[in-house]
Amino acid sequence: MKLTVFGIGYVGLVQAAVLAEVGHDVVCVDIDAAKVERLNQGFIPIFEPGLEALVRENHAEGRIVFTTDAAAAVNHGEIQMIAVGTPQGEDGAADLKYVLSVAEAIGREMQGPKIVVGKSTVPVGTADRVRAKIAQALTVRGREDLTFDVVSNPEFLKEGSAVADCMKPDRIIVGTGSEESEMLMRELYAPFNRNHEKMIVMDVRSAEFTKYAANCMLATKISFMNEMANLAELLGADVEEVRKGIGSDPRIGYHFIYPGLGYGGSCFPKDVRALIRTAEDVGFDATLLKSVEDRNNAQKSVLFDKVLSFFKGDLAGKTFALWGLAFKPNTDDMREAPSRTLMEALWKAGAKVQAYDPEAMQECQSIYGQRDDLLLCGTKEAALRGADGLLIATEWKNFRAPAFDVVRNSLTTPVIFDGRNLFDPRIVARHGLQYFSIGRQAA
Ligand code: NAD
Numbered sequence: 001m002k003l004t005v006f007g008i009g010y011v012g013l014v015q016a017a018v019l020a021e022v023g024h025d026v027v028c029v030d031i032d033a034a035k036v037e038r039l040n041q042g043f044i045p046i047f048e049p050g051l052e053a054l055v056r057e058n059h060a061e062g063r064i065v066f067t068t069d070a071a072a073a074v075n076h077g078e079i080q081m082i083a084v085g086t087p088q089g090e091d092g093a094a095d096l097k098y099v100l101s102v103a104e105a106i107g108r109e110m111q112g113p114k115i116v117v118g119k120s121t122v123p124v125g126t127a128d129r130v131r132a133k134i135a136q137a138l139t140v141r142g143r144e145d146l147t148f149d150v151v152s153n154p155e156f157l158k159e160g161s162a163v164a165d166c167m168k169p170d171r172i173i174v175g176t177g178s179e180e181s182e183m184l185m186r187e188l189y190a191p192f193n194r195n196h197e198k199m200i201v202m203d204v205r206s207a208e209f210t211k212y213a214a215n216c217m218l219a220t221k222i223s224f225m226n227e228m229a230n231l232a233e234l235l236g237a238d239v240e241e242v243r244k245g246i247g248s249d250p251r252i253g254y255h256f257i258y259p260g261l262g263y264g265g266s267c268f269p270k271d272v273r274a275l276i277r278t279a280e281d282v283g284f285d286a287t288l289l290k291s292v293e294d295r296n297n298a299q300k301s302v303l304f305d306k307v308l309s310f311f312k313g314d315l316a317g318k319t320f321a322l323w324g325l326a327f328k329p330n331t332d333d334m335r336e337a338p339s340r341t342l343m344e345a346l347w348k349a350g351a352k353v354q355a356y357d358p359e360a361m362q363e364c365q366s367i368y369g370q371r372d373d374l375l376l377c378g379t380k381e382a383a384l385r386g387a388d389g390l391l392i393a394t395e396w397k398n399f400r401a402p403a404f405d406v407v408r409n410s411l412t413t414p415v416i417f418d419g420r421n422l423f424d425p426r427i428v429a430r431h432g433l434q435y436f437s438i439g440r441q442a443a
Contacts, residue, residue, distance in 0.1 A: 001025070001188055004077030006102045008035060008066065010046055010162060010266070010333070011119055011155045012083030017051060018166040020058035022191035027065045029073035039066040047332040047359045050163040074109035079188060082130070083119040083155070088270040092277040094123050103130040106148075107137025114148040115181050119155045121215075121271060123278050124208045127152050127175070151176045151185060152204045154211035159265065160330030168192070172199045175207020212278075215271040216289055221256045222263045223295040229259035229439025230302070239439025240421055259439045261338035261393060261419040262299035264327035269296070269336045300341040303391060303419040306436045308349065310415065311388075316350030321387035321411070323380055324394025324420075325357035325364045332359040334367060338419065339393040347373050356383040358396055384410035395420040404431035 001024050005016040008030040020026045030036050035045050042059070044052045058064040067073055074080065082102050089095035099120055106116060116134065118127055127150045138144055152175030157165040169192055174185045182201055186193075193199060202210075225243070232239040239259050247254035263269065272293050279286035308315060327337035334340060337360075343353050352373040355364065361376050368374055377383040380399065384390060384407060392399060400422050408414045408431055415434040416423075425443030428435040435443040 001079060001184075002077045003027070003079045003081060003188070004029065004073045005081045005083055006030075006073075006105075007082065007084035007098070007120070008032070008039065008045075009083065009085060010048070010159055011157065012081075013044075013046065013055070014048060014051060014157060014162040014166055015081070015083060015119065015155065016064055017054040017058060018163065019188070020063040021054055021167075023063070024188070025063055025076075026058075027067060027073045027076040029067050029070055031068065033068050036066045036068050047330075048159070048162045049330055054163060070105045071109045074106055074114075075111055078113070079115050079117055079184065080106050081117045081119050081153075085266075086120045086122055086270075088273055092273040093281075094121070094270070094274040096122065096126060096129065099126065100129065100133050103133035104137050107134035108141070110134075110138075110146055110148065113146065115184050116148060116150045117153045117185070118150065118208075119153055121154060121211050121267065121274075122152075122208060123212075123274060124205050126208060127204045149176070149178050149181045150204070151178075151181050152207035153185065154207060156211070156214065159333055160328055169198055173207050173210050174199055174201045175204035176201065177203060212271055212275045215268055216275055216292070218256055219263055219268045219272050219296070220288070220292050222258075222260075222268075223292040223299070225257045225259045226262060226299045226302075226438075227295055230299075232439040233441070236441065237439075238441070242439075259421060260299075260395075261303055261342070261438070262296040264300075264336040264338050264340075265333060266335040269293075272296075300338045301345065302438065303338075303393070303417050304342055304345040307346075307389065307391065307417050310417075310434075310436065315346065318350075318388040319352040319354060319386065320346060321383040321390045322353050322355040323357075323383065323390065323392045323399050324396055325355055326360040326394050326396075329394055329396045330359075332357075332363045334360050334363045337393070340367075342391065342393055342419075343368075343374070354383045354385070354387055356380045357394065358398065381406060381410065387411055388413045389415040389417060392416070392418045392420055392422060395422060404428065404433060407431075408433050 003024050003026045005012045005028045008028050016026045016028045044055055084098035086094040131150045138146055154173055172189050176182050229239040243257055246252050272289055276286045276289050325339045346353055354375045354377050356377045418437040421437045425435050429443040
């Protein structure tokens with residue numbers, strides 16, 4: 001099928017590459033000319049496992065094309081997929097300016113019938129606004145004869161495993177009231193539906209809401225577990241034992257109940273806030289979601305508070321090794337990452353940071369630029385040298401079994417503050433290191 005994807009970000013690029021891989025003919029369009037230029041030269045702007053090879057192969061074979069030419073792009077695909085950003089606006093609501101400008105471009109440029117598919121995470125009712133925007137643009141042109149439909153098809157990929165998630169989706173949510181659109185969506189996703197039926201068809205509003213409900217549920221699990229962790233610490237319990245104890249109940253399950261430094265990234269924080277705002281708009285006080293957010297904001301400071309208390313409130317002139325900058329492993333994304341809250345608090349207290357991350361160093365550089373109190377190190381060992389302690393903010397695999405003796409000998413003060421509970425406290429203590437983690441007693 002011929003397909004146009006608006007927005008070449010984490011969602012647009014991965015989804016486009018996967019759809020090209022199964023044989024669809026995809027044109028990707030973005031307003032960021034530099035990004036398009038670099039993609040055409042073979043440079044992949046984000047890190048996702050497996051993405052580079054997928055994009056290169058399909059680009060070389062002509063199944064995926066990158067352009068800034070919206071007119072040509074609109075007239076390529078019978079399906080127009082909108083995968084542009086929906087960042088948080090000033091009032092907490094999702095900012096729809098990018099989505100609506102794509103809708104306007106489609107209405108302005110289309111010459112034949114189109115199915116417009118909303119992939120971006122958008123508040124309930126956005127499909128109606130997209131429909132109105134396209135209709136308005138067609139009226140301006142006097143082309144009300146051109147037909148189109150708007151379908152909601154929210155994306156559930158996870159950064160860090162985005163390619164695998166799109167290749168083998170858990171579910172494909174399709175919101176439409178049209179049989180014709182449903183059949184086109186079935187054709188589009190047929191290659192991903194072979195093992196068993198993944199498509200769940202529902203009305204448009206329910207599909208839009210499903211995405212927010214899913215992210216808010218996951219954020220709630222994280223905040224719940226962080227609350228239990230903070231309590232466990234005060235009660236002399238070990239939250240890691242509690243985690244295993246409750247996860248063994250299949251009604252609870254082991255997934256997404258790891259205590260830590262709170263959720264970050266481009267989705268959970270903004271989506272929780274957007275749903276709180278949507279609720280306000282319809283006169284509903286989403287008290288649970290507000291608490292989820294409050295707990296998360298507080299959790300981002302928990303590790304810093306431990307460091308501050310260990311050094312008796314005086315961090316001026318100290319240097320800390322920081323392992324992990326990305327908001328989670330296997331991505332270079334630092335949007336709302338707990339590492340940022342941590343670094344910024346350390347800097348404010350007069351400390352310096354020597355940081356290492358396997359993928360997010362360039363991203364960190366572009367966010368913070370050159371500064372005297374930030375040294376980006378080439379290896380995790382280099383980050384340790386002469387530091388007053390090791391702080392861990394991301395659970396990258398290669399942080400899980402460090403040479404503890406090297407850690408101890410490199411640090412001026414042999415202490416680890418672990419925001420991801422990577423280690424068994426008894427093992428760390430055996431190597432002569434002090435160890436502070438989340439929801440467990442210090443060792
Ligand atoms: P992103 O910021 O990585 O990419 C968005 C892209 O859209 C940018 O390249 C931008 O230049 C482009 N763009 C903006 N306006 C445009 C226009 N008028 N025409 C063409 N391109 C335009 O965003 P993302 O992380 O891919 O997220 C996209 C959407 O998907 C958001 O609504 C997000 O909430 C949702 N989502 C994200 C994830 C995730 O893990 N990142 C997962 C599921 C859903």
